[in-house]
Every structure is written in C-alpha cells, then in structure tokens.
Amino acid sequence: MISPIPAFPPSSHQPASRRSPRRSILSVLIAAVLMLVGVLVATAAQAAAGCKVVYQVSSQWQGGFTADVAVTNLGDTINGWNLKWTWTAGQRVTQAWSSTVTAAGDQVTATNASWNAALPTSGSVSFGFNGSWTGSNPAPASFALNGVTCTGGATPTTPPPSDPGGGSSDPEAIVAAMQPGWNLGNTLDAIPDETSWGNPLTTQALLRHVKSQGYNSIRLPITWSNHHGAAPNYTIDAAWLARVKQIVDWALAEDLYVMINLHHDSWQWINTYPTDRTNVTARYTRLWTQISAAFRAYPEELVFESINEPQFAGTTDDQQNYQALAELDEIFVDLVRASGGANTTRLLVLPTLFTNADQGRLDALNAEFDALDDPNVAATVHFYGYWPFSVNIAGGTRYDATVEQDLIGTFDRVKASFVDRGIPVIIGEWALLNWDHNRPGVIERGEFLKFLEAVGYHARTRGLTTMLWDAGQFLNRTELRWRDQGVHDIIQASWTTRSGTASSDQIFVPRTGAIGSKSLTLNLNGTTFQGLTGLTQGTDYTVSGNNLTVTASALTRLLGDRSYGVRATVEARFSQGVPWRINLISYDPATQSTATGTTTAFAIPTQFRGDQLATMEAKYADGSNAGPANWTSYKEFWTHFQPDYSANTILLKPEFFAEVNDGTVTLTFHFWSGARTTYTLTKSGTTVTGAPNS
Template sequence: MDVWSARRTRSRAGLVAVLAAALLVAGVTTATSAQAATGCRVMYAVSAQWSGGFTADVRVTNLGDPIAGWNLGWTFASGQRVTQAWNATVSAAGNRVTATNAAWNGSVATGATVSFGFNGSWTGGNPVPESFDLNGVACTGSVGGSPSPSTSASPRPADPQATVAAMQPGWNLGNTLDAIPDETAWGNPLTTQALLRHVKAQGYNSIRIPVTWSNHHGGAPDYTIDAAWLSRVRQIVDWSLAEGLYVMINLHHDSWQWINTYPSDRTVVLNRYTRLWTQISAAFRDHSGKLVFESINEPQFAGTSGDEQNYQVLDELNAAFVDLVRASGGGNATRLLVLPTLYTNADQGRLDALAASFGELDDPNLAATVHFYGYWPFSVNIAGGTRYDATVEQDLIGTFDRVRTTFVDRGIPVIIGEWALLNWDHNRPGIIERGEFLKFLEAVGFHARTRGLTTMLWDAGQFLNRGELRWRDQGVHDMVRASWTTRSGTASSDQVYLPRASAITSRTLTLNLNGLTFQGLRQGSADLVQGADYTLSGNTLTLTAAALARLAGNRAYGVNATIEARFSAGVPWPISIITADRPVQAAATGTTGSFAIRTQFRGDQLATMEARYADGSNAGPANWTPFKEFWTHLQPDYTAGTVLLKPEFFAEVNDGAVTLTFHFWSGTQVAYRITKSGTTVTGAVG
C-alpha cells in the first residue's frame, strides 16, 4: 500500500494530556471532499546545462483518479529540442513536445509520482516550459481549484516539493547556536548579517540554523526560554530571511542531552519537548513561509529494546511536533515541517519507519530529512579508505537511491540536512587527500541533483572562514558550486610524483570525463601543446617526459608546478607536479603518551599506516583492519619532520614487537618496527 495515500488512525492516548496542557487548544478536525477526476502537478528541473545542450528531469504527480496510461505535453518557448529520453518516449511537432509512458510505468495511482528525463539541445536560450498538460488536461498543481504556475519557484502553502526545491542549495551555520553553552563556545565568531549576506551571494538559497535550547530555558513545568536567547535566534532568522534565504531551525543537541531519555521518562521529556516547541511556534507563528521547522536533529534513544521501539518513540515525538505546530495557527498551519529518520540515517529500515509515520500523519506539507557523511572508512581515513573509489561511490548512489525511491518518487521531498566528510577539517589537514575530496564533492552534487534531493552543506567553520568572509579553499567551493548545475571532469589523481635526481619518464592519468569532453591542459594562462607536452588516447592522458622535466624546474622537493585539465563544462581539474624521494625515518625512543618518529618526508605526503604483530595479526585499535585511523591514531607533522603515534593507538597495543608500514601518496611504502614494554616504546627502521 502506498503510505502517502493510506489513511490510518493514530493511537495517541499517551500524548493527549501533555499536549492539552501545553497547547490549551481544542482538537483539530479535518474534512475531506470528493476527489475530482483530474489533476496533476509537474516538477521540471534542468539538472545540467552546457554550451548547446542540457539535461532535464521531469516528475509528474497524479492528483486525480488513477490513470492507466499517460501523455505529458508542453511547448518549448525558445526552440529547444529533445535529443535522447529515458523512462518515456518523446516526440515533437515543431515546438510542441509530447512524452508518452514506457511499457512499465503507464499506471499512476492517485497521489503517485512518475518520472522521466531527457537530454536536449538549445541555441538562443533554455527557459523552463510555462505549462504542462496530462492526457489533455492542464496541470495546475491542484484538483478543481484555481490554476497556479506548475513550475513556479515560490513555495505554495501545501506544495512541499516546490519549497524544498527552492531551498537548493543549502548551508549550515554549524557549531554556532547549537554550541554548548553559547554561540561562540566552539570557536566560531558571533554571527553577523554580513556573513549571511555573503552566504547568499555565494549562491546558497537556504540556511539551516541548528539551535541547542538546553542551556537557555528555565525549569519545569514551564521550561520558559530565555528571552535574550530567543531574541538572538529570532534576530539571525530575520537577518537570513531579509537576505532572501529560506531558513530551517530545530532542536539540535537537545537530542542527546535529554530527549534521548524519552523511553524511560516520557512525561517529563514530552512536557519539556512540547513546551519548547509551543514557545518556538508562538514566536515564529507569523513569520514567512520561507521559515521551516525541523523536529529533532539526529534523534537517538537510550534504554530501548531495539529499533522497533526506537521507531515507535520517534514516531510519537514527530507526531506531537506536527500536532502542536499545526494547532498554533497562523503561518504554522501550513508551514513546511521536516521530520528525521532515526539517527537521521538512510538505512532502509530507518526510511521505511519514517515513511509509515508520514502515512499516518497524512499532512500535506511535510518533508523528510537524512544526513550523509559518506562511506565511513573514506570519511575518516581508516581501513585503507584513502581514495574515492567504486565502493565509496556505490555507497553514495545506494543511499541517494533509497531516499529517492522511499520518499521522492512518492511525492515527499527530501532534504539532506547535513553533508560533508566527517573528518574534512582545516585544523587537521591531510586526513582526506584533496583530489579525492574533490571527486566526492562533484559526485554528491550530481547524484543529489539528478534524484531531486536538496543538500545542505555542514560547515562548522571548515569551509568558510567567517571572520574573513572567504573560503578556506576556493577550489573546494568552486567544485561544490559547479556541482549544483553541471558535472566537472576529474582524473585518477591530482598528483604526479617525479624523482629528484634520476631520469624523468612520461606519466599517465586516467580521466573521468563524466559525460564531458577534454579540451586540453593549461599552466596559468598558457596552453600546453598536444603531441609535444601530452597525448590523449581514449581516457588515458599521458604527460611527456619533456613537459614534465620543464614543469619540474630545479626539482626542489614538493610541488614544482600546477597545471589544469580543462573540460567542456564544470571546473578544471588541478594536477600538481611534485618532486619527491623515498622518505627516511630514524630510530626513536619515547612513551605511549609521547612517541614521535623523526621523518624526512623529502617532498612526499603520508596517506595511511598499517600495524601488525609478529604473527601477522592486526595490531592496535579497530583491530578488524591493519590500517589505523589517520590523525586519531597517527599524525604527520611536516614542519617538525615527525610522524606522531598517538596515546589512543598505544592504548590498544599489546607489549612486544609491532611492524608498521607507512604508505605515502607517491606509492612508496616504508617499514618501521616498534617495541612496546609497559609505557616505554622504542622504534627502529625496517
């Protein structure tokens, strides 16, 4: 059964007393009217565009009676043409275009959504079609009501898809109003209107403002929010709205500070929860529809019997949230409300549980949210997860496909409320190699865009320097921004390593064209010469020995030159020409609390480290893998010329000999032997 069209009766006996006391309102009733025979809504999005071409995604929601076959028609205003289609057969007569269902997707139930896509060409312009018709009937976004523009970017009270689409892309004001105990406690400066204006100017359309309320309200039973704190939250919300941003606020670290005890302390927790949302709802009751409420950040619960009970208690809290916000009236009656999965995780069980909640709530203006921090070994650099490889990409695709199938294809929009890699941090450089990170950023943008997901970058200060209003790595921002509208080409690596003294030979890289065409190499403003400086065979790019020798210059250790591979769209791919020799390490003596291996890196960079006992078994923490966690267990210090082995590593190392294998980005591996006896550690090469 389609969870969105199902009508169920929720048992809420355990919530009634607390909600009645918190809201002091009578019950809210809803009435249903006879369903009209026809009605549809169309979401048309240009997911990629390049010189002369584009890709479009079309989603058609049937608002009327079930249909057994469909034809969707529209007119291109600027002479665009469809060149290739999928999930539908597309024909054209002049500028009039008709898409007909495929053999397998002709039946569309009431409330269900069918999607298709196509590649097209354009010359003078590529405006979005102004109107659509389904089986000859105009799609107005309503059933039997006044027509409304089906492709409007402005949200309508009961059109969550339009609201969420307009929020793309989004940015998190992380570690700020969610910091404990106050706004600057976790290292970020006070938020200014200039910061919010800068975020908008950089292309973001929405801002998520995580808010932790725990330290800013009084005691039971009223839990009155501090007036100064509520005023500060309202100020930042209002500044953001004034800049034209959509805004999402929530209960953030409250999730693990006190909400997690709900299973064992329902009355107290529910009262506190509803009192806070009652006050927040009242404070923002008359705010613009561009303000969005999210019930709980990353909900988690203690003392339950397992996931089934976790799903039940989260369902109860989400239901209480929706009921009290709607009952508060004003703009809250139709405000977009965002509900998370358990842990805000995208495993199928978590998604299905939230889908069931949506079916029970039967509210027309809800959205789902999950978070995405990538394949964990890659996200933190453990277990050899140093590269953006097929495993990492399949994890991304699988996650986004599950979310789309469970929610988006059924007409419920999804917000990826936080995304990044867990350990990408300007304060801990080298955990994730920059080129591999760029590939991840490019792929997230593409796969989210083509699945109709809105993304909100988690930025706790590691992306945007808020004090200087500049990106800490402009190339990282450029890749993110490009991914919102198009693909970018990448390559197997962004590094080419050369020896310092021995002869230089040609080097090859594999290009990841991502549907684009390669247009050449450039250093600064000068183009490299095909044939003399490089050759291209299929996707294999070969840099000639002569070009590399010239680029390497005097071959000082480190980066000698940077060139760019340029493509037909997107941002160029940087390639560093690096001189390096085999790193040299020295004997060392220290303790489990302080042990540093003197290392001459000689232009190379550390990628990861293995640790094994003499019998070949894995040594140290996370002993399911020989590869230890970068920075948590080991840390290179290029300025000091050392590799540090952390106390966290030694805490789980047995006394005796351990062989370490250091893997460097050049491909070089260096063996090192340590011996631990109590708190004393000695080390030697080989």
C-alpha cells in the first residue's frame, strides 16, 4: 500500500560514486565463521586439461544432508559434461537438481542437464543434491570431469581464472535486463506451504510459459519461518531448500533472471528487531548464511533481496525504523559478500521502509547506500497506485488526474533519488490492491487498462524495472492462460510503446425510447486514431479533435433487439499499441425493493437491467457519513458492499454494519450508466430493514 505523499523537499544527496565494496569488521568475522564451518574443496592430480570443484555441505541433520557442487572448467570449452566421485563412508544421493545423478555402489556420476551442458573456458556450473549418511559424512577425496581429475589448476595453454565467481558486475545492466518481471506470488511465500493459499505446485512448464509471454525475470517471494529448525542453528529444512533450488534452477534454465528474498518473515518475526535484537539478529544471520552458502556458485542472474516490505514494532518514530532497517541491511550485505564465490559481486537489492516511495523513505535508503559503499546494489519500492482508486473507496472509481499524478510523482521521486545517482531501481511489486478475478467489478476494466498502460509508459521512460504482482489473479497457472487476455496485451504493449485509450470502454444506451448518438473522448497518448473496426467514418461515426461520436444509426443497428446487457463490441484502433474495445450496452435504470435481514446477512433485491454498480454512499439523516471509513461517504467496494448480478442483489457486509449506528441510513447507489438509486435502511441492534426511496 502506498500512503499519501507528504510534502518533503527534494533529496539533497548528490550523485554517489560507484566505489569498491566496503569490508567491515562484521564481514571479516562472518568470513572467519564460514571458514570454520567448512567449505570443502576437493583436489587431486591431472594433466592436459584442468578443472576445479568446490564441494560444500550446506545443511546436515541426523542421517541426511544437502550438498552443493560447483565445477569450474579451467581447460578448453566442454559441450556436455559428467562429474565422477567415490564415496568413502557409504553415503548415497537421494535427490538431485540441475544434473542427473546415477550411482553404482560408491561410484557416483553427475551428468549435465540439457540447459547447462556447455562449459566454456573459465565457465562454471553448479548442481546440488540431498543425500543420506551413517557414522560420518566426509567429502569425496577427488573429482574427475569428463575423465580428467580436477586439481584446481590447468596447463599454460588455458590460464585459470583469477577469482572464480568474483568478477565485476554491472548492476544497472542487470536490472535493465530484468525488465519486465513477474512475481510468483502466494506460492513459496504462502503459509505454511506452497499450495496453502490456493495456487498449484509450480512447474517448469509454468516458468517456460512466463518466459514465452515476454517476461525476463521472476521474483520468488519466499517465507522461511515455517521451514527451519529451532535456535541456535535455525537449520533450513532440506526438502524446502531443495524445492526452492529446483524452482530457481528451472527459472534459470528458461533464461530468466531470478530474485529471492525473506518475505512474510518481515512481519512474522523480523519486525520485533528493535526490542529483540539478539534473537532476531541470530535468526536473520543464520538464514542468510545458509541461503548464501546454498547459492554462492550460482550465476549473476540470481539476485538477492534482503527483506520484503520491512516494518518494525516497538519504535516511536521513523528515525528508529530507519536505523533498524539500516542495521539489518548492513548485516545482510556484509554476510553475503563474505560468503565468497559469486556472492562477492552478486546484485543485492535493498528496500525502503515499508517498500514505500515517500521521500523520507527514499532519503533514508540513500543514506544506507552511502554508508555501505557497495557498487553492486539496487533499490526496490512497491507501487499499488493511489489508494482510493486501488480499492475503490472515497469515490475512487476512475483513472483520473489525481491517480495519474500520484503515479508520476512516485516514479519521479524514485528516479531522482536513485536512478539519477547511478543506483538502479526495481519496482518489486505493482498492480492495484483489489484487482482480482475473484472480486469482479471492484475496479472497472477500462479504468484498470488505463492504469496499466500508464504504469508501463512512466516506468519505461524513467528507466525503472517493473515486476508484476501476480498471486493468481492475472495468470491461470493450471491452464497456462491469462484470465483476461486484453489485460496482458496492454501490459505487454506498454513495455515498448504507448496505446490509445478513451474516456470509457462502455457506451450505455437506454433500452426504451429513441436512440441518439453517443460520444467518448479519445486519449491518444501520442498515437493517431485510425478508426473503428467494421464501421465507416462519416456514416457510423465521426471524429472532431479528440471527440469520437458513434451515430444513432450505427447504434440502432449494433444494439439489435436491445435486450439488456452488452449487445456489441467495437474496437478503436490507433497507429500503435493495443486496440481499445468499447462495449455497447442496452440498459434501463436499476430498480430495488424492500428487504428485511440482520447485520450479518442483509441483501437488497436489485434488478440491474443491464447496468453495473460503480460505488455506494452511506449517510445518516443529518447528512454525516455513515459506516466505516467515516471520513468519506463512499464505502469500500466488496469489503463493505458487493453486487451479485446472478442473484439480483446487493449485499451489505457485516464489516459495514459493524460501524453503523442504530437509526436510519440513506444509501446512494451509483451505476456506470450514470443512473442512481437511493435506499433507506433502518437499523435496530442486529435487525435491519430497508426500502427504496420513491
């Protein structure tokens, strides 16, 4: 949620230089700890070619363990590889990822997957597995790559890399390459398990489909709270880590950048940091230590995000919140950098407080960047639009100038605060809060399309990478199809161009009486209007400036028998972008009748007659606002009231009556045709009666 924008002055920060990573005392201590824990490197003798293997047990429990293997080719290019080793204590591989593992007794062979067969000179590949053990679990004594024993060196004809996984990174190029991005929401972040919040198990086919739809990155929100052991080790469940790795591997195999994080941990336990620093620090450190170790050999296409939407309890002001976040981010950056391998230069993404884009939040994060002095970082904020519009409250039914200025102001602040200083920005989540296929009508479709088109344009022109929040409301993950193809089409078009829109995507025509012409205002957005498909200019429609008028004769023909509802759809085409679909609707004003019920179950009988509900007002007899959110007469769509078109009712929710005083309340229902009805409620305790006003 984006809170109202305060009148903060522009940031006083000057563009920051991109300096080499800082190494604090904390980073040195973390590095020492990791060395004591043990990153096991197996070497032996070899001749003409060369290779290096880093074998690491990232997690171990009674009878089982998780191992990560990173192979660096120090010889000539390889196209197709196998890595062999021998167990010395009877261990066995039980599950593998990013390779196929076979065994004959103690002899083990890991063979490349289809997507990681190529190993250029100085190139690296990683895979992992779960295993079993009894008695002891020593590392293999040696490894052989394609029959050649790995010694960690090479002949002079193939010089070894100077620092495996530790080359320089270009954060601006990486963030640009991540555009556009998509969130696998309500999945690995669901509590307690992947399918708990209604989404199916993730498949590689899903990720392949996301890539085929034009997305270049995915964000994997991950809640770890229910998947690790107790203090002091907080050992991550091996099966959970293996599942996370599997999805990361699948995504990388589909040529997607991947961003992983600590997600709902933010409000489950990280938020207690100000009053419980010792325990939160220990837990936070152990989790990121294990995650860093598990992914240290992964390529730069994997990105770490410290915390999702950080928030804190037990503080008295934002300065304390900023300090708490800065301390946790410093722990995160130092720990990841000290873990070695590719993590020394991996892109690390840091959020603002609440991941909010108010200027004070942006300035505080800039202060963090200055203190960290790390060249491979990016900023992240979230954007869910102007709040009244995003949930349909306070009359926020349209994408109007207020909504657009909120968007522009947010993106301008972010650009000035970070992008102009050389710090790339990821809009890690964006959408409208209450847009959901399970709650139709909360946001009118055409108004939503205008918002989507504008977000794409304003982000693109400011160099911001966007990652759509999709908890299942956009992509049907079971059928691998968009729930509304037109929504996807306008999002996709916005990545490269603008689309024309209009003041509405609906033309309402009364069912009875003479039919007159109807007009809409075109929003050209830099395009030129090309015409209405299937209709003839001059006869069926006229254009004067930005005013499009459909003639009475065309409407008469297209509406046919004029029965209620959408009778025809026409498309306005522009010189570029997605056509604008316009529904031609036959309607009569809605009618309502008396009702009796309770505060827990009250429905107003409503004959919609082709019309659709836009919003509802509630006022007491003295004209003051009734019900919840009493700073406005307009209540929140779906939360406080809900149309049911199939049942011909409008439901008033218990949440509405919970804050309504006994007595009379006048409801005003606003419909998209422009029609209104008024209805009087009388509440006495839990009993409610109602009747339409004449």
